[in-house]
Amino acid sequence: MATKRHAFKNTPARSESERRAKLQAILDAALDVFLDNGFAEARLDDVAARAGVAKGTIYLYVPSKQALFEALAQSGIGGAIATIEQKVLALDIPAEEQLKALFAFLHQEVLGTRRGDIVRLLLREASRFPELAEIYHREVISRGLGLLRTIAERGVARGEFRSDELVRFPQLAIAPGLVALLWTSLFQRLEPIDVGAMLEAHLALMMKALKDPSS
Amino acid sequence: MATKRHAFKNTPARSESERRAKLQAILDAALDVFLDNGFAEARLDDVAARAGVAKGTIYLYVPSKQALFEALAQSGIGGAIATIEQKVLALDIPAEEQLKALFAFLHQEVLGTRRGDIVRLLLREASRFPELAEIYHREVISRGLGLLRTIAERGVARGEFRSDELVRFPQLAIAPGLVALLWTSLFQRLEPIDVGAMLEAHLALMMKALKDPSS
Amino acid sequence: MATKRHAFKNTPARSESERRAKLQAILDAALDVFLDNGFAEARLDDVAARAGVAKGTIYLYVPSKQALFEALAQSGIGGAIATIEQKVLALDIPAEEQLKALFAFLHQEVLGTRRGDIVRLLLREASRFPELAEIYHREVISRGLGLLRTIAERGVARGEFRSDELVRFPQLAIAPGLVALLWTSLFQRLEPIDVGAMLEAHLALMMKALKDPSS
Amino acid sequence: MATKRHAFKNTPARSESERRAKLQAILDAALDVFLDNGFAEARLDDVAARAGVAKGTIYLYVPSKQALFEALAQSGIGGAIATIEQKVLALDIPAEEQLKALFAFLHQEVLGTRRGDIVRLLLREASRFPELAEIYHREVISRGLGLLRTIAERGVARGEFRSDELVRFPQLAIAPGLVALLWTSLFQRLEPIDVGAMLEAHLALMMKALKDPSS
DNA sequence: GATGAATGAGGATTCATTCAT
DNA sequence: GATGAATGAATCCTCATTCAT
Incomplete structure (x- = not known):
């Protein structure tokens, strides 16, 4: 029996990594197309063409257009926040330095990257x-604002900050990040x-x- | 019956104001439907139903779905900026007071109003x-930021403000407004x-x- | 107000009978196409072409292909049975004459007519x-067999029939009708x-x- | 491992019987799937899964879905008729006994068996x-009716039967068999x-x- | 021979737009 | 002007068939 099994194992089940790579190619293509057209007007034909596969192939990886969108959205959620939470909170540095680190991360790892594009897409299609x-909201917004609030509270507790606006409205800290995100995709070419x-x-x-x- | 018909013929050509009113009803309905579904998934059937007219009637007022959207967008542009420019700049008050007036306007006349909805729609479909x-960008963004910059420059010139960040990046002043605009439509129900x-x-x-x- | 109403009543809502006529044309075309190809392989393009309407028009009358099939099936159910029940049972004639009348009806009003085609379609797609x-089963089979059983029981009660096989298995009486139905559509051209x-x-x-x- | 491979190469070319067995497995699976869904909606994926082979393998045995269906149909044709012809006609017994034997065969060897299923499928997709x-028609219907006619003629010739309806319409004899065939698959669960x-x-x-x- | 990932033609369904009334 | 039935282009999705491994 072992012999037979072996004899038949002539198709070495396309490796998992190849499968992932192709899924990623499809997701990448989908992101481009969804960003250009929005979910409703994005054509899977275009996604397929851009990913270099046939239309039907997409359905070997995701069961529907909506699932494609959701897979895309999920792929951009969570990882970044966990990373920055660890990076920022672990360091025993002044709150100001923590905010600086946070903004650096935002600038380099979100704005202008695939992550940023996914956020743009989510904002648009939410x-x-x-x-x-x-x-x-649960995975990104809440945690991001929570992180900011923690930093702000530390700053206040340590006497670094004298006012608590940031504790009450951590949104104020990232608001310019949101402006940057939208500006670059909408008005950067104009101004x-x-x-x-x-x-x-x-x-x-x-x-x-x-x-x-x-x- | 012939009499009635004749009587109708004698009715003065539907007044321009009636025409405007119907167009406005269509635009109002369209805004609702576009906001609920986005441009691509908005159905003119729904717009017509909500406006209380037949589908074909829409085409007596706008030549296409896209033109409807553009008419809608245009209808929300310009007026507000001119208003606030006059209101704010005309007053010979401290820069701080000008900013306060600006924020009050933003809060009362944009956020939570039809104007805000149009901005949301524009951001989404831009x-x-x-x-x-x-x-x-030309009619709203540039003028709005120009207004802010003018206020900031006055503040600096008069010695009210000691730093020039707002002159360089007036976006920083309205960033929280943008957060508010998006938050209320996306996350308000959650938080x-x-x-x-x-x-x-x-x-x-x-x-x-x-x-x-x-x- | 009456005037206005009248003035606007310029599209005299396509009459109900016109609507019925077009639905009937679609159903007739659908029957042909379904019979030729079976439900699954019938193309609505073909139905539309045969009915002389555009593809989309079908959807103004039925919400889906399946609904079209069901509407078709329903249209062939019920009426015939009620008719023949009245015709046959009302007459105070010998059971033999009742059976004769039943067979005449079957031959003239079902086999070779649209009714028969619908039964063929139902048998195939059931x-x-x-x-x-x-x-x-409930509307046609049960009632049809019930009618036969009633006739058989009367025949036995009146002493016309000496055996009760038909009371126990009224199916035996219509079995040749089924043969005729299938034969004419499958083998008539051959034999x-x-x-x-x-x-x-x-x-x-x-x-x-x-x-x-x-x- | 190389040894094993080599050992496999020495295995005598897959025997014809093994080939037949796999074809039969595919045909059996196909019958199930075709019966459940009809030809058009049967998926070769399902056939392959049920047969325990890969989808591509089917094409090593039949050149197309249609050919698969035809092979299936052919596999159920002919054998039974030849068997019953011999069984029934060879016996020198009264016509009534011959009919009894025929019905017994019909009941035990067709209805409720794979043969019956194939007939159902043929009726549906003919x-x-x-x-x-x-x-x-040529292989089954004609021969089956011919057999019945022969029996009927013998019965008349020998004086067993006094009327010739069965000679003229041998279909009348198997009509209830057809009813049974269809009833069991369509209405048995209901009645x-x-x-x-x-x-x-x-x-x-x-x-x-x-x-x-x-x- | 066997596999199953990939292909792409085919068809149901939607909806912006037209036009006879 | 107003209507809404009719149109048909556009697009998602399925699945028979192919072919590199």
Whole structure:
């Protein structure tokens, strides 16, 4: 019996890594097409063409257009947050330095990368996929804001920060990140901005405000 | 019956105002439907039903679905900016007060109103309508940021503000407004935030930072 | 207001009878196509072409291909049975005459007519539409066999029939009808049979058997 | 390992019987799937899975889905008829006994067996495969009816039967067999019938009729 | 021979747009 | 002007068939 098994094992089941690679190619292509057209007007023909596969092949990897979108969305969720949580919180450095690290991460690892594109896509399509909006809120938004709040609380506790606005509204810290994300995809060609400089200016402003002894 | 017909013929040609009213009803219905579904998945059947007209009637007012969207977008552009430009710049008040007035306007006249909905729609569909993004940038974004920059420059010139970040990146001032706009439509049901309080906190932070003598 | 209503009533809502006529044209075309190809391989393109309408028009009358099939099936159910029940049972004639009338009806009003085609279609597709098989069994089969059993019982009660096989298995009476139904669509071109003569022969045989004093 | 490989190479070319066995497995699986879904909606994926082979393997045995269906149909044709012809005609017994033997065969060797399933499938798909209908008519229907006619003629010639309806329409003899075949697959779950008893009742009726001296 | 991933033609369904009334 | 039935192009998805391994 072992012999037979061996004799038949002539198709060495396409390796898992090859499978992953092709799925990734499809996801990459899908991201491009979804970003260009939005979910509803994206054509799977285009995704297939861009991924270099036939239309039907997509269905060997995802069961439907919607599932393709969701797989794409999921692929951009979670990893980044866990990474930055560890990076930032583990360090025993002043809150200001933590914020700097956070912004550097945002600038280099999100804005202008595939991750950023996925966030753009999610923002755009969230209302069509309420469940996904929920997941995204739970996995990314809540945790991201929680991280910011933790940093802010530490800063206050240590006397680095004199005011608590950031504890109450951590959204204020990343708001310019959101502007950068949208600006680059919508208006950059019309009026380029230096995102790095903007984030630095924002950080500078925030630091002045938070450390202001007059408050 | 012939009489009646005749009587109808004598009715003065439907007045321009009636025509405008019907167009407005169609635009209002379209905004609702476009907001719920996005441009691509919005059905003109639904727009017609909501506007209380037949599907064909839409084509008496706009030549196509895309034109409907563009008419809608245009209808929300320009007016507000001109209004706030006059309101804010005309007053000979401190820059801080001007910013306060601006935020109040943003909060009361944009967020939570039809104007805000149009902005949401534009943000979502801008990549499908590059020309519209261009118009929007020229008519709204540029002028809005120009207004902010003018206020900031005045503040600096008058010695009210000691730092120039806002002159260089007026985007930083409205970033929380953008957060509020998106948050309310995407995450408000999951985690409600007090937009007014957030904007106030933002203004407080900015003021501290801008006035900080240590810079 | 009455004036306005009248003024607008310029599209006299396509009459109900026109609507019915077009639906009937679609159903007729669908019957042909379904009979030729079976449900699964029937193309709505063909149905539309044969009905002289565009593909999309079908969907103004039925919501799906399956619904089209079901509408078709329903259209052939019920009416005939009620008719023949009245015709046959109301007459105060010998059981033999009732059977004759039944067979005449079967021959003239079912076999070779649209009704017969629908039965053929149902027989063929019943396993794909179990619910429809159930309806068909309840509305047609049960009632038809019940009618036969009633006739047989009357015949026995009145002393016309001496044996009760038909009471126990009324299916035996219509079995040749089923043969005729299938034969005409499958083998008639290869080996034509005279359906009328066959049914007469069947009736003659049955009468001899049922009246046979030797049993 | 090289040794094992080599050992395999020395294995005598897969025997013809093994080939036949695998073909049979495929045909068996195909019958199940075709019966469940009809030809058009049967998926070769399912056939392969049920046969325990890969999809591609099917094409090593039959050149197409249609050929698979035809091979299946052919496999159920002919054998039975030859068997029953010999069994029935060879015996020098009364015509009534011959009919009894025929019905017993029908009941035990066709209805409720794989043979019966193939007939059901043929009835259902005959209009899609006119050529097959032709073969089936020639190999099964004609011969079966011929057999019946021969029996009937003998019965008449020997004075056993006094009427010739069965000579003219041998279909009348197997009509209840057709009813049984279809009933069991379509309505048995809704209203079970005792097929054996029905066939017996049919035989009894026929005998009374045929022997009836009054005709 | 056997496998099963890949292919792409084919068809159901949707919906913007037209036009006879 | 207003209507809404009709149209048919466009696109998702399925599955028979192929072929590299």
